Amino acid sequence: MSATYTNESQAFVDLLKKLKAYSEAVGMLYWDLRTGAPRKGVPGRSETIGMLSTDVFKLSVSDEMGAYLDTLEAKMDELDAPLKKMVQDTRKDYNRNKLLPPELYQEYVVLTSKAESAWEEAKHSGDYDTFKPFLKDIVKISQQFIDYWGVKETRYDTLLDMYEPGMTVAELDRIFGDLRDQLVPLVEEVKQADNKPAFAFLKDTYSIEGQKSFSNFILNQMGFDFTAGRLDESVHPFAIGLNLGDVRITTNYLEKDVASAIFSSLHEGGHALYEQNISPAFAGLPLCEGTSMGIHESQSRLWENLVGRSLPFWKQYYGELQRTFPSQLSQVKAEDFYRAINRVEPSLIRIEADEVTYNLHIIIRYEIEKMLFNDNLSVDDLPEVWNDKYESYLGVRPTNNGEGVLQDVHWSGGSFGYFPSYALGNMYAAQMMHSMRKGMPDLDARIENGELAPIKAYLTEHVYQYGKLKTPSDIIQSMTGEALNPQYLVDYLTNKTKEVYQLS
Amino acid sequence: MSATYTNESQAFVDLLKKLKAYSEAVGMLYWDLRTGAPRKGVPGRSETIGMLSTDVFKLSVSDEMGAYLDTLEAKMDELDAPLKKMVQDTRKDYNRNKLLPPELYQEYVVLTSKAESAWEEAKHSGDYDTFKPFLKDIVKISQQFIDYWGVKETRYDTLLDMYEPGMTVAELDRIFGDLRDQLVPLVEEVKQADNKPAFAFLKDTYSIEGQKSFSNFILNQMGFDFTAGRLDESVHPFAIGLNLGDVRITTNYLEKDVASAIFSSLHEGGHALYEQNISPAFAGLPLCEGTSMGIHESQSRLWENLVGRSLPFWKQYYGELQRTFPSQLSQVKAEDFYRAINRVEPSLIRIEADEVTYNLHIIIRYEIEKMLFNDNLSVDDLPEVWNDKYESYLGVRPTNNGEGVLQDVHWSGGSFGYFPSYALGNMYAAQMMHSMRKGMPDLDARIENGELAPIKAYLTEHVYQYGKLKTPSDIIQSMTGEALNPQYLVDYLTNKTKEVYQLS
CATH class of the missing domain: 1.10.1370.30 (Neurolysin; domain 3)
Known part of the structure; x- marks a missing residue:
């Protein structure tokens, strides 16, 4: 940055730059894995990514970081806008990571890594019951996380804010409600149309x-x-x-x-x-x-x-x-x-959906996630709720869970609150x-x-x-x-x- | 490793694994720079490599590392062969890095990074005088390093051992002497041959x-x-x-x-x-x-x-x-x-040389490096010595320093003692x-x-x-x-x- 900083501000910025450098290295390793890393290098590569990510995590919740944040927050008025925003964002991450008991976080990391493999198999076979126990545990721990982080306006608001800072259930209910009520009839109209494009x-x-x-x-x-x-x-x-x-x-x-x-x-x-x-x-x-x-x-x-x-x-x-x-x-x-x-x-599959129906795929997921976290919808009932909503909004009903509730990877990684971003975009x-x-x-x-x-x-x-x-x-x-x-x-x-x- | 280790051995091995993981990340970033990184990403990438390399260096000379080495060296007899070798190698690196005053090492890092650009220009223009001051300083600091590390049989032995552990001037003098005395006449014989291959x-x-x-x-x-x-x-x-x-x-x-x-x-x-x-x-x-x-x-x-x-x-x-x-x-x-x-x-250029003359290119460099470190050959006299040796062993004499003493990158980076590896190979x-x-x-x-x-x-x-x-x-x-x-x-x-x- 061009600005001249006091020693402590500069030390804070240097630590952030180091974290960013580590992220570049992890990003590079990840990019390579996805674009051409040889198959036999994957296990070693995964361990390396794990070690670097752990170090990034440790630095982000280090006492050093905590001390910088305390010092700089005491004089926020003197900081320039970029520095102020970095202090705010870093504090948010710091608290988010620091408020969780390390054992619980560790349990969650192991659980989600096992859950992804279980999800892959379940999606392939369409057998929801093999994935259900994992999903139940992930929801349970996510609920505990919300308690540690603190409940915002509703429990699900706490999750939403992670991906779209400032976004709330109240606002999304209004926005997605509007969207749904106008798109469902449009889709219906298209279904009846005579003049369908050749493709x-x-x-x-x-x-x-x-x-x-x-x-x-x-x-x-x-x-x-x-x-x-x-x-x-x-x-x-x-x-x-x-x-x-x-x-x-x-x-x-x-x-x-x-x-x-x-x-x-x-x-x-x-x-x-x-x-x-x-x-x-x-x-x-x-x-x-x-x-x-x-x-x-x-x-x-x-x-x-x-x-x-x-x-x-x-x-x-x-x-x-x-x-x-x-x-x-x-x-x-x-x-x-x-x-x-x-x-x-x-159609049944989100990632194959067109511009109009795509939003309805997202709204279905939003409504279900909100029910899970705010209304105690049981994980047992998810497939039924999912299929009913598809039938009601899109007029199609999955015949097996692989093309229904099991189609997306997100929940196996605990990414509740992420889906709305797509429709917000x-x-x-x-x-x-x-x-x-x-x-x-x-x-x-x-x-x-x-x-x-x-x-x-x-x-x-x-x-x-x-x-x-x-x-x-x-x-x-x-x-x-x-x-x-x-x-x-x-x-x-x-x-x-x-x-x-x-x-x- | 499959062996079961005591807690302290395992902690040592875990630290080594972490260093290896960091090296993998640095290696990946380097590979990418050389094979296809976009031009505008190079400055940021170089900073990232610098930060990670610094952390690797700090870990390798950390108090934690020193303590593990002390503990394990006290019971070398109980360690299995792989662990013993890792303790020995790590100790060597640790001492090597730890014995140097940090300011002197820092000066050397800055100097060699500037020297590489100066070398590139000098090689291009053939103007040895613009590179000479850098080379003088690099030799001077390298001589100081030898004093800190400790002089082995001769001063140049200390450098040789870094690249080929256990190799000595006494042995190389004998080996390279034999090689030179038999290859020079062979090259002469080929020069006189009538039956030259078409190519x-x-x-x-x-x-x-x-x-x-x-x-x-x-x-x-x-x-x-x-x-x-x-x-x-x-x-x-x-x-x-x-x-x-x-x-x-x-x-x-x-x-x-x-x-x-x-x-x-x-x-x-x-x-x-x-x-x-x-x-x-x-x-x-x-x-x-x-x-x-x-x-x-x-x-x-x-x-x-x-x-x-x-x-x-x-x-x-x-x-x-x-x-x-x-x-x-x-x-x-x-x-x-x-x-x-x-x-x-x-020919004049090492990297274009054939199987036979290649070794003579190396022997020339070995003899000159030895003169620099053991016999106080002045950097001023390098081009003359270089050209004379080329004339004497290969029968060719450079007409400018770009195709002579300035042709290789190694000395600009302070890699004295490396050249012999090629002929040893x-x-x-x-x-x-x-x-x-x-x-x-x-x-x-x-x-x-x-x-x-x-x-x-x-x-x-x-x-x-x-x-x-x-x-x-x-x-x-x-x-x-x-x-x-x-x-x-x-x-x-x-x-x-x-x-x-x-x-x-």
Whole structure:
């Protein structure tokens, strides 16, 4: 940082930089495991990651850290904004980790690591009963954690705040309620529609080389900086910021599905643009990352969906895709491609869901997690509740638990409160896009003209540069002039869906 | 380790494992920097490597480490062999680091980091005077280090022992003297030979894809385990063992030189076979690496030269190379290829030297380093001494210092005593091959038949499995029944050169 600090502030910052350096090392080891580490190196690698992570944990709750926090909190008024935010965030982590009895935390670490394997088997076999005892214990310990951390407005609020600081059950009930009540009828309308888009051509055979070339092309167009990042392949696509000049993304090329890699590249590329464009003043500091899971997800969804599934975007870029795959696409029009990638279909699996129904998958999970933690819903009853909600909101009912309550990894790792981030990202993105459009009335024309740089510049100005300095609500409020409002997402989805399905 | 240890032994082993885990992380970060890290991530990455390396250093000289060493040394007789060797090695490092005043060490770290940039510029311009002040300071501080560490038989012995434990000036004088006195006339004889091998075809155009495919093929033939390692590309080829199940090598493909990547793959592959086949009992411990620079180099040279530049080897594998590059090689016979890759030519640059003259390049550096540390040769006089020795041993004289005394990076980093390892590797390799041949009289027939597995098995039995448990002299003595003897290398080089040049 450019600021000059007192000795104790500097010592605190140095310790934070060290923690960040350790995180870069752990991130590098993790990235390598996912992108190409040889199979036989995995056990040793996992032990190494475990040892480094333990040291990061110990440093983060060390007496040294506690003493710095006490000293700096005593004179918060004298600190500059970045330092103040680092003290606040670090205190939050410190308390979170320090308030738990070490034995209980250890028990939880062992339990969740066993639970993930048990979940994998159960998902495969569809047998919920083999996973249930693990889930019961995870919920039980999570409830104990809430007691140690302190109950916020409701018990589930305590979990929500970990992923989206400041977010509450009261607010989500209102927002998700609005969203659900307007999307369920929309989905119903689509089901009845006569004019369904053809999409069989998306499932033709598309060479991996051609897909790679197009992903690289589209990332360059977005402004992804290949001198400050890489694109690799992994089974599950992800983005990871190792340091400010090294932000990596992965994608997964499927020969029989041309859309998969395009939209995962746009999605991960959106995450990466965020982390590549944080202010250089924050390099090496904990401020050098996204401010919350929800805001991070808004950036991936904005590029993937609001920009990348728009008609102007494909009016510009479809020609390049046709040139890459002439035999598959020369007879398909841009408008038909646009309709195909925007079709809406109620389905059982979240990660395969379209833009509209995706939010309902999330709302179901939110409602169930809230019942688990606030209303003592029994883990025994989860499959029934899950299936009923799918039937009620989406009109589909799982025939086995593998495609139902067991489909996601999150609960086996105890990540309750994480799911809402995905839908928050969609809502933030729609609201940001609406606001950007007000500032740039010719936005569609620019996109259609292949000018994506103004979008990146706008997001850098309002979101990217701040890293973790601003809270999610600060960002959305100062960028759009109002708090999070789900109506922008509803309007966007309604308009697009009606256009795609040619509804009145 | 499978052994059951007392509490204090186990705590010592746990600390060593932690150090090894940190080394894996640093190694991973380094590997990534060399193989594909984006340019803008380099400054942050370098800081991260610096912070982790500092922590490794601090742990290795911590009071905790000192206390373990004191306790365990008091009962060495009760320890098993692996533990005893780890106590000895760790004590050596501990003393080495602990005996230096921290300020002097810090000064040295800063100096050598500046010196490397100065060296790069000086090498480029050929201007020795700009590098000389740095080199003077590095020699001066190295001399002080020797005083702190304690002078062994001679001052230079103290440096030699760091890279080849137990090696002495007395022994090297004898060995290198023998080698020099027999190789200089051999080189002279080759110069006069009429029958020089043609080699222009090696510099034809060879596709990178074809070269990649052949490198992969040849590594598979050697028994390189691709499920416990990777082959990548970097400007300077290297091998790095991250953990027992993850040993990586790199090579560099030159379109206008088909031999370069083949022999660097064989060379780095030899290093990798060593580290992939250490006993699983040593996984995660400091014993899980090569026992010395010289023995490590013997394994790379054995595969690269003794096996990889032999006629039986190319009788087997040349067909595959021809099939890969039919237009370039279909008119070239295996015997002519063999002669071309074994031509001997006195040259100025070490890393481009052939098997015979290479050793003379090393002997020159050894003699000069010894003069610097034992005879107070002035840094001012280095270029003159260098050029005179090249003229005397190789019959060539540099016309500028860039192709003379400034050609190697080693001295800018203070690595005095390292060069001999390269020639030791050649001598160990020839002696080991001689001994292997006695145990397997049909060795050449097996190689010609593509049976390389017995070589790997033999080396695993006598070298690889022990990792760092045995000393270099233990290994060569128990494997070959005698101490290091340069005559095997001389005989091998003489016989092959006479055959290639059809000398009497």
